[in-house]
Structure formats: structure tokens, C-alpha cells
Amino acid sequence: MNKRLISLSFSLRSSVQLHRPPLYHSISILFYSSSKPKRSKFNSVSKDGRSKSTPKVAVAEYLINQHQFSPEAALKASSSYAFLKNTAETDSVLSFLKESGFSKTQLEEVVKRIPSILRANLDTTIKPKIKIFQDSGFSDSDIADVISSDPWILWQSADNRLGPAILALKNILGSNAGVLKVLKLCGWYLKYDLEKTVIPNIEVLKSLGISSSQIVKYICHFPRFYLHTQENIMDFVRRVDEMGFDRKSKLFLSAIRTISSMSLETWEMKVKLFQSLGFSEKDVLVAFRRAPQVFCISEKKIKEATEMLLSSGKADIAFIVSHPELLICSVDHRLKPRLQVMENLEKKNLLRKIPSLTTICKYTDQKFAERFVIPYANELEV
Template sequence: MNKRLISLSFSLRSSVQLHRPPLYHSISILFYSSSKPKRSKFNFVSKDRRSKSTPKVAVAEYLINQHQFSPEAALKASSSIAFLKNTAEADSVLSFLKESGFSKTQLEEVVKRIPRILRANLDTAIKPKIKIFQDSGFSNSDIADVISSDPWILRRSADNRLGPAILALKNILGSNAGVLKVLKLSGWYLKYDLEKTMIPNIEVLKSLGISSSQIFNYICHFPRFYLHTQESIMDFVRRVDEMGFDRKSKMFLSAIRTISSMSLETWERKIKLFQSLGFSEKGVLTAFRRAPQCFVYLRRRLRR
């Protein structure tokens, strides 16, 4: 397979550099003789399909010749979708994203990570998602930055996920600038109902005396922490309390987050590792209270 990919990449590079039409037949033989790619879960595909007699177009050649993709990006995309039956759909999607402020690099990143976007229905699968961001006050360049950093955002439901999640983040962070910073680091928040996860968890942490600035800092750096259930957060707090942690300590939130990041079995293995290095049970708890974040390290790093 590696030899075939190398041969294809060389063929594609040569065709671009020499301004010659790509070698359609050689590419088809080298690459597209492989088994059919798995069907995507994307509900992107338009109902309007051409007849089976419509000639198929090789994705790699299409992206390079029609949209000036790099051979590497075209090859990556074509590993999931070998051919297109309807290039008109792909043209409309790619042209729209270009007009919406996506740079060549950003466009390639989106297509590499979700090649099925080439078969998307522009009016029902793409435009509503972009409009949600625009209606929320984001500029085209901001939208391009966020989506290219996590293209799977385009799989979210515009009304049921994107809109409510963006609004919740804006209410929590106070500005689009804050939302933009968070989403560039993690588009995870747009997958969840934040009214049922993040917001209740923030209220719990505030009730424990943890400062808003520390809570907001963790929103950027540890996004998955806030997506636990409220019951789970309370259980993590209980376990930290049982270790004798002072709730007024600046390390209190770090301790909760550390406990949330590992299973009970992993925690017990960390305890045994410290004990094997000469720590008493009391010494392990003292170390945890002073620097809970160290317990997140891999065992090899801890041992060293």
C-alpha cells in the first residue's frame, strides 16, 4: 500500500508541476482498485443524484485540477472517497467556503478531515451552520478559524446543538472573544447540551468557593472536565474531601480535575507506584495535596 501511495503522490506532483493532465488511468489502477470506503455517518448527502451512467470523477484529480489542492491534501481526502458522481455539489460547497473566508490551508484541512463534505448539500448541511455563527456575531475569519480547527463542528445540528451551545458559552464567558478562544482550543463544547452539563457543574464549583477566574481558566485548558455529569463532579469532590483536602486551597480544583481524569483502578496504580518509590500512605496524600497535577503524569515520567 505504501508503494502505491508513493507512486500516486509522485504522479500527482508531476502533473501539477508540468501542467499536464493527470494520469487518470494510472491513478485509478494504483489507488482506486482498493476496496470501497466505509459509508460515513454524515447525513450530508443530497437527495439529488445523477444516474448510474454518469461518469465518475477521481477525487484526487478533481481537487488538484479544479481547486488547486496540494497533492498531499488531495491524496488524504481521496483515501476516504475515491470518486465523485456529482462534482457540482462539491464545487458549490468549496466555492461557498472560499467566499466565506476560508483560506486554501483551512479548506484543505476541512476536506482532509471530513472528505464527505464533498458530497454535502450546501443549503441544508453547510449554510445553516455558518449562519448560526454569523448571527452570533462572529466574523468570517473567526468562523473559518473555529471550523478549520475542528471541522466536525459541521456535523452538529444547527438548531439543536450549535446555536444553544454558542449562546451558553457566550453567557458564561461574557463575550465572543472568550467563546472564540475556547472553541479554537476545543470544539467539544459544541457537541453537548451545556445547559445540562457545563452550567450546573460551574454552579456546583462556585458553591464550593472556587473562584470564577480559576473556573474559566479550566474551561480553556480542561474542556472535558466540565462535561461530566453533576453527580460525577460531586463524587470527585467527595473523594478529594476524604483525602483531607482544604477547600480553600488553590489546589482544590486541580485535585478534583485530577481525580476526574482517571478511573479508580488507575488511581490505585498511581498510589502503589508512589509507595514503591518509598512514600508512606500518608506521604502519598501529602504529595497529592501539594501537587495533585503530578498524579496525571504517566507512570514512567513519575518514576523518573
């Protein structure tokens, strides 16, 4: 028991002798308290009454020894959290993810990208998110694939974000297979309120006459495009319209998406590049209307491919404007080697009919080899 001394001092002034100095009396009161010292949340008390801290565990050592993490993954995780105080909670989280279908590689990826999962609460943070996917009909392996691609999904609200987003995607894409394809490519889609972003943009595109099948295809290939604001989408449409693009063209959506992928300054730089290579402003617009995706490739590649085609003698500016998709071909792996093969075959008069440049470049590697390499293997070696 602790003995506490409280001194209470007070004065008693005589009500009768008003003119005499006040009389002060000091009274000391001793009392005993039965309260005990409180224990710290993270401390224990030894037999001699001294508190001692709960031993901390080094994260890297723990992950390597207890969960067979690679040294690289363990060190990466420990760069954010050097020690753990409650390994039991961490064990429960990692064991649950293993039992839920996460491979060793996937588990390491999750921990490397969000080390805070080592301190997560299994029941309130992890399980509700896994259950949302399970209730939506996804297999354990599918869930592991999606979450390991973007572990921050586990930090989203199960009821307010994940559930509504999965349902919205399923309504758009029509099946879990479609949803899975999108989420494996961009699990971060689940971080957004799709009812306020993707859905309104889809309605805008439908109002422009773009088919649902094309819209769905672009969600799978260019998911970021649908996260633009409606104002931005309409601005992209306006710019494409000003270039004389036909809204009924199957390439209309491709044109909008292409414009959305670059700033106005980048677009102007690419136009100037084409002009420096000999294209007129009209040529540039015609090429864009025929193959909008060409303008998504780098300026370096545009320059190298154009110069390669012009120097080959097989194409001029007018030909490239008519077939701008040729600029997408790899210079080193398609244009140059195929033009060399065709040049050798022509010199030796081995071809009855010389195919067009577009035909040569459109063939797959296997098809090209079957048509122009294997039948003339001996002649080409000489």
C-alpha cells in the first residue's frame, strides 16, 4: 500500500475578534490508498516490481525463419517495419492468405508492396475483402491473382468500394471471366467509384454511336481511358471531330483514346516531327484518320521507321500516308530483316510475283518464314 501525505492548510478567522490578527491552524491528514500501479499495455512486471518491455522480433528474421520468405522479400518488407511486437497476429494473417490460395511468390509480393499487412487485423481488414470476392463467385486462385497484382485492394472498404465495383464491372462485362480479365490487368480499378467514373463515360460513348462490344473491348485493353472525367472525354471528342474524323468510323473510339493518351503539347510535337520528315499537315491528318494508334508510338520509333521505309525505295510519303500502320512495325525485328530477305530474293529472280510491302509486313514470323525463307533456304545462304 502507498502512503500519501496530504497537507491541508486553512485559516480560521475569529468572527468575534475582528481586529486581531487572523488565527491560522495547519492540519495534516494522513490517509492510505489501496490503488496499485497500472501496467503498461506493452509492458509486463517482473517479480521485483520492475516493468519490462515485450521482446520485439526482427521482421526480416521472422519472415525468413517462420514463413520461408526469400531474403530479398524479407529485407524489402523490413525496410518499412524493422520489428514486430505481435507475431501471433501476423502469423494469423499470413497463414490465412496461404490457406486462401496465395502462393509463396504471391504472398511475398503482397508483403513487399504493403508491409503494413504484417500489422493488419485478420478479422476486420483481411477476411471481409476475401469474402467479397468469394461471394462474387471467384475461385481462390483468381482472388490470389487479383489481390497480388494490386495488394492495396485489401485496404478498400468491402461494402462501400469492392462490392459495388465488382458488381458494376460484372454488369458491364457480362461475366466473371470478363471482370477477371480486367482486374488481372488493373486491380486498381477497384479503388475507384465506378458508378461515378466508368459508368457515366460508357453512357457518353454509347450516345456517340459507339457499340457496346467495342466499349467492352477497350475496357479490357485501355482501362485507364474510362477514368477520365466526362468533361475530358467530351473535349477529346471535340478535338477528334475538328480533325475531320467520321463518327461512324470503327476507328472513332481509337482516335478518342489516342488523343486522351497525350497532352496537346505532345500531339503538336509529333505533328512537327512528321512535317520534318516530309509530311504535310494534311498528310498527318489523313494518316491519323487511317491509323490513330500510330500516334501513340514514340517519336524515336516514328522517325526510325519512316526513314527506313523511305531509304528502302519501297515506299514514299504518299505510300506511308496510305499505310501508316507500317510505322508500328519494329525496325530491327520486322522491317529491316524482311526487306533484306525480299531484296535478296528479287536480285536472284526467285519470286514469280513480288508481294506488296504491306503484305510482307503483316505476315506473322511463322507465315513469313514459310513463304519466303524456308523454300529458299539454300539460295539465301549463298
